[in-house]
Structure formats: C-alpha cells, structure tokens
Amino acid sequence: MFFLLDFNVIKPDFGLIFWTTIIFGIFWFLMSKYAFRPIANALKDREDEIQSSLDEAKKAREEMANLNAQNEKILAETREERAKILKEAKDTRDSIVNEAKEKAKVEAQKIATTAKLEIENEKKAAIASIKNQVGTMAIGIAEQIIKKDLAGNQEQEGLVSKLVDEIKLN
Amino acid sequence: MHKKYLTLVFALFICFSLSAQQGHSHEGHDHGTEGHSHGTHQTTKEKANAHKGHKHDGHNHDGHNHDGHNHDGHNHDGHNHDGHNHGKDHSKSAKHDSDHGHGPSCAHAGHGHHGEFDPAATAFHHISDANVYSIGPWQIPLPCMLYAPKKGWDVFLSSKFKFDSTGHGDGHQAYNGYILDAGSVKRITEPGFPDGEVPIDGIIHDDEDIAYACYQGKMWKTDAKSTADGGIFGGGITSYYDFSITKNVVSMLMVMLLLTWIFLKVAKGYVTRKGMAPKGIQSFFESIFVFIQDEVAKPFLGAKYLKYQPFLMALFFFILGLNLWGQVPFLGGSNVTGNLAVTMVLAIFAFLVVNLSGNKHYWEHIFWMPGVPAWVKTILTPVEFLGVFIKPLTLMLRLFANITAGHIVMIIFVSLIFMFSKNGTSVAGGYGTAVASTALTLFMSAIELLVAFIQAFVFTILTASYLGAAVEEPHHH
Numbered sequence: 208m209f210f211l212l213d214f215n216v217i218k219p220d221f222g223l224i225f226w227t228t229i230i231f232g233i234f235w236f237l238m239s240k241y242a243f244r245p246i247a248n249a250l251k252d253r254e255d256e257i258q259s260s261l262d263e264a265k266k267a268r269e270e271m272a273n274l275n276a277q278n279e280k281i282l283a284e285t286r287e288e289r290a291k292i293l294k295e296a297k298d299t300r301d302s303i304v305n306e307a308k309e310k311a312k313v314e315a316q317k318i319a320t321t322a323k324l325e326i327e328n329e330k331k332a333a334i335a336s337i338k339n340q341v342g343t344m345a346i347g348i349a350e351q352i353i354k355k356d357l358a359g360n361q362e363q364e365g366l367v368s369k370l371v372d373e374i375k376l377n
Numbered sequence: 378m379h380k381k382y383l384t385l386v387f388a389l390f391i392c393f394s395l396s397a398q399q400g401h402s403h404e405g406h407d408h409g410t411e412g413h414s415h416g417t418h419q420t421t422k423e424k425a426n427a428h429k430g431h432k433h434d435g436h437n438h439d440g441h442n443h444d445g446h447n448h449d450g451h452n453h454d455g456h457n458h459d460g461h462n463h464g465k466d467h468s469k470s471a472k473h474d475s476d477h478g479h480g481p482s483c484a485h486a487g488h489g490h491h492g493e494f495d496p497a498a499t500a501f502h503h504i505s506d507a508n509v510y511s512i513g514p515w516q517i518p519l520p521c522m523l524y525a526p527k528k529g530w531d532v533f534l535s536s537k538f539k540f541d542s543t544g545h546g547d548g549h550q551a552y553n554g555y556i557l558d559a560g561s562v563k564r565i566t567e568p569g570f571p572d573g574e575v576p577i578d579g580i581i582h583d584d585e586d587i588a589y590a591c592y593q594g595k596m597w598k599t600d601a602k603s604t605a606d607g608g609i610f611g612g613g614i615t616s617y618y619d620f621s622i623t624k625n626v627v628s629m630l631m632v633m634l635l636l637t638w639i640f641l642k643v644a645k646g647y648v649t650r651k652g653m654a655p656k657g658i659q660s661f662f663e664s665i666f667v668f669i670q671d672e673v674a675k676p677f678l679g680a681k682y683l684k685y686q687p688f689l690m691a692l693f694f695f696i697l698g699l700n701l702w703g704q705v706p707f708l709g710g711s712n713v714t715g716n717l718a719v720t721m722v723l724a725i726f727a728f729l730v731v732n733l734s735g736n737k738h739y740w741e742h743i744f745w746m747p748g749v750p751a752w753v754k755t756i757l758t759p760v761e762f763l764g765v766f767i768k769p770l771t772l773m774l775r776l777f778a779n780i781t782a783g784h785i786v787m788i789i790f791v792s793l794i795f796m797f798s799k800n801g802t803s804v805a806g807g808y809g810t811a812v813a814s815t816a817l818t819l820f821m822s823a824i825e826l827l828v829a830f831i832q833a834f835v836f837t838i839l840t841a842s843y844l845g846a847a848v849e850e851p852h853h854h
Contacts (some may be wrong), residue, residue, distance in 0.1 A: 213498070213501050213502070213505070213559075214501050214610070214767060215501070215505050215506070215601075215607070215612075216505060216712060216715055216716045216717060216781055217610045217717050217777075218604035218605075218606045218610050218611065218612035218717070219604055219605040219606060219612075219717045219718035219721050220506065220602055220603075220604050220605070220619060220718050221602075221603055221604070221605055221618050221619070222522070222618065222619045222620040222621055222623065222626075223506060223618055223623065223625055223626065223716060223718035223719060224400050224605060224718045224721065224722055224783075226620075226622070226623075226625075226626040226629065227629065227718060227719045227723070227727070228628060228630045228722050230626070230633050231629075231691070231695060231722060231723065233633070234636070234637070234691055235687070235726075236638055236697055238636070238640055238671070238687060238689035238690065238691050238694075239688070241640075241641060241644060242640035242641060242643065242644040243640070243686060243687035243690040243691065244665075244683075244686075244687050245641060245644045245648075246640075246644050246647060246666060247645035247646060247670065247683055247686050247687070248650075248683075249648075250663070250666075250667065251683070255683075256652075266682070266834050267391060273613040279388070288516065296474075301540045317735040323805070330517075339496070350447070371702075
C-alpha cells in the first residue's frame, strides 16, 4: 500500500522486536525488584513516618498545652493556698502577739500590784521604824532637854507623842 | 487527539516523498555530461525517485574505467560521505530491463555520480537502524546474527563487510552471501553467489529500492531483512531474519545499563541514608520519581498504585532515556523510540498489562455496557472492542511519529546547508545557511528536549489511564 524510499523505521524488524522485548523485560524486572519497588516503599515509609511524626508532634503540642493549663491551674491554686497560709500565719501571729501582750500586761499589772503592796508594806514598815526611831530620838532629845527642865516624865512623854504624830511623813 | 497524530504521520510521509521527488528531478543535468544514458530517460521517469550513484568516490567520476571489472568504486576516500550517496543508480540494465527497458546496471557500479544532495534520503538513512554504530564520523562494527530459514544461522562481526571506518556503512565485501548496504545487512538471493569473504564491486539500487551487489560484472539481487508490517509499509517476510545487535539494540543496552546503574545507586540511598533527607543523585531522581508517582500513578490507580507503579516507572524512564540518548550529538543519534518496532513492543507490553489486569467491571463496560438501551449496546460494543486495540496502536504511533519527526526535522535543518551550498559549490550559500541552520537546529534541539520529556510522560500517563480504567472498582451512582 505505502511505498516509501527506504523509510524503514516504519517497518518493524523482527530482530529489534526481539531485542526490545528482552531488554525492556529485563529492565522492567530488574528495576521493579531492585529499584522502583524498594524506592516506592521507602518513599511510602518515609511519607508515613513524616505523617506520624507530624501527628505525634501535634499530639505532643496538645498535651503540652494541656499540661500548661494544668500547671497554670496548679500555680493559681498554689498561689491562693499561699495567700491563705500567709493570712492564717499573720492572724496566728497577731493573735499570739495580742495574747502575749495581754498576758504581759496582766503579768505586769500583777507585778506592779505586788510591788506596790510590798512597797506599801515596806513603806509602812519603814515609816513605823522611822516613827519608832524618831520617837526614840525625840525621846532622847527630849530627855536631854527635859532632864534639865521637866520633872514629870509622863506629861512630857505624852506631849512628845502628840508632837510626833503631828509630823507628816511625806 | 489520536486522529491528529495519525494525520501527522501521514502528512509527514507525503511531505517527504514529495520532497524526495523534487530533489531527483534535477539530476538529469548532473548526469548528462557523464557519458551514459541518464539524461535521456530522465523525463520519462518523472516519478522514479532516486537516480544517483551509490558509490562514494566523489572525486573519481570522470568517466574512465568503465569496463565493468576494474571499477574504482572502492576508492572511498572519506571526504565525500556527506550524504550524496543515498540515491539510486539508474543506468540501463542488461539484465533487469523487463518493465520499462531501463534499470540499474553494474556497468557503472564503480562510477560514482556526484549527484544532487538528497535531504530525504539522508534523513531516512540517519533515522534508520544500522548494523554499525556511528560515533562522530566513525563507524564501529557490531555483531551480526542472521538467520535464513534454508541456510541457518550466521553469526559474525559486521567488520567482515569491510566498510569504511568513516563512511556510510557500505561494505566492500560480501560475507556468506550477505552484504552491507548503507549500514544495513542485505542478503543475496540469487543462486550461485559464493560463500565466505567475497570482494564485491559495489552496490546499486533500482527504482523500487532493491539493492543489487555487483560481482564479476553481474548484478546479484538482494533481499532486505524480514519485517513484521505484513507488507503494509513495503516490508514483509523475506528470505532471512536479522537478529543482530544493531545500533538501536546497543543504544537500548547502554540506556538500560545507565538507568540500572543510576537507579540501583538511588535505591541504595534509601537504605544507607534511611531516615535521612535524600542527597545528590538520589534527591534528583526522587523528584522525577515522585512527580510520576503523584501525577500519573496515584491519580489514575488510586490505592492500587504501588502494584503497577514499577511498570509505569520502567516505561517512563526507558522511553525518556532513549529519547534523550537520541538527542546527544555524536553519540550515534540513535532513533530508537522513533522506530516502530520499539514503540510496538512497548505498546504491546502496555496492552498486555492493561488487559491482563482488567477486572469484571472493565470487560463488562466493553462488551455489555450497563445502563444503556440494548440497541445502543450493539453500537457501543464494537466501538469499545476496537478501542481495546486502538489504544495501544495510538501509543505506538504517537511516540514513533513524534521522535522520528523530531529527528527528521533536525537532519533537514542541517541538510539545508548542503542544499544551499549546492554541494560545496556555493560557498556563500553554504556559510549563510550554516548560520541560520545552526540557530534553527539549536532551537529544534531545545524543542526536542521538551518533546523527549513530554512523549515519555504522555506514553506513561495514557498507559496509566488505560490501566486505571481496567482495574477500577465499580462505584455505584
């Protein structure tokens, strides 16, 4: 039908058909087994690995966020607790201080009262002793004076006592 | 889309057969001075194609030594292999003058015609498969494995043909009844030709491109090798089969080894660098691999992509590798994927993989399309059934036509230099065209680089789409 000047590329030659079949067949087989399939599998594995890594990362991030929220909550709680504890401590301290103050006051008062009493007693004793001494001294003095001037002892002694009582001790 | 490509193929054929005729119509002028009968019968043979000498001795065409025995046809001096020797001798024949009284003759076998440069013949020669491998201007012999049913096997190196190391692959010696004609082996069918190494005087061609070996002043008819086109394209079964390691086979082996080496290295990268980012060659090929995986395999095959991916990858890289191999200058420029035999095998592989994977759903859609009226089915079924074969056929023709067309265009652009320089006689024309031609060829090279990728991709994506249709699970609408 067609006749062309030695356009022989369109005439499929048996030898070339044979060799192409062999060579392409071998190439297909070898490459499938040792290159294309392993490469495709490796690529798929890597793809899966990347996907799972991404998923894991996402999960980790979510967990992290969760953890953070929890931490935040715990921190807030802790802060509250601390504030509460501090407040309590302060209250305790105040009450202790107050109590101590109260106690001290009472004690001080008690001490002061005792001291006063003692002082009073001492004073009384001292006064009494002074009175006695003064009496004695006055008597002595009066004796000295009256030895010469007065004859009656009784009258004189009454006079002196009266005089001594009139002395106000301040 | 398929129709477009078919038209392209035929348009291409018509184009080049026309240009071949045009080129030959000038030849009468060249031959007129040479003392033989070309000029006279030129006009009566308007439609005959080539009329040029097949010999290489462009400097020895001055008409002496015409005695038929002592030709100087072997003086291939290596200077004149620029393409003017692809035509045919058109001398008067003493032996084969049956139809029109004019045929080729061995009388002038050694008498080279410095004929018009014939771009079509040059292009056809360069895109052909050959039994020699050309690297730059050098011709390297290849192993020949020839089988003639009555004779048996002949296995030898094509250097037995004693072709010129820088010529066009025309043998000066016959071996066991085989000769080398423009790089391809032909077999002398006429009985009586001696076996073994026999020096021949030359090879001539008649109007129908049948080659004749000249030996002892006689023409010995030869057969071209058997081809599987069933005679549609002028081939058919002849007296022998050529299973040689040809130029195309060598190219395929080289590409296969190169790709195997590359991909074993790449695959190794995934083992040694497991869990690490890809690096170097691995990273480069991974991008292409992933492109085919994500743009071709996954969209068409879905979850089943892993099963068919190796086939698609093998197709893609094999075609791409061969397309690019043919583009490398001075490496033979092998037109492997532009040879119908190669694309045919690839298409048959695709056809087998697709149809052997076809599930019930696929065959049901071909033979008994569900959900259409019965009378439509009678139309659909033959169409769908034909489609099963047309699909791989278009795969075969598309790749073949694109790559062959690319190679032809490149050769024609380079040929422009020889055409405009009038075979070296017009220096201005030669240099002028050389500049424009270089620019054009460079541009075409860029286009062809793109075509190399596109055609590999198209072949793969269409195979994937056919496969996708074959393995698709029925989905309920």
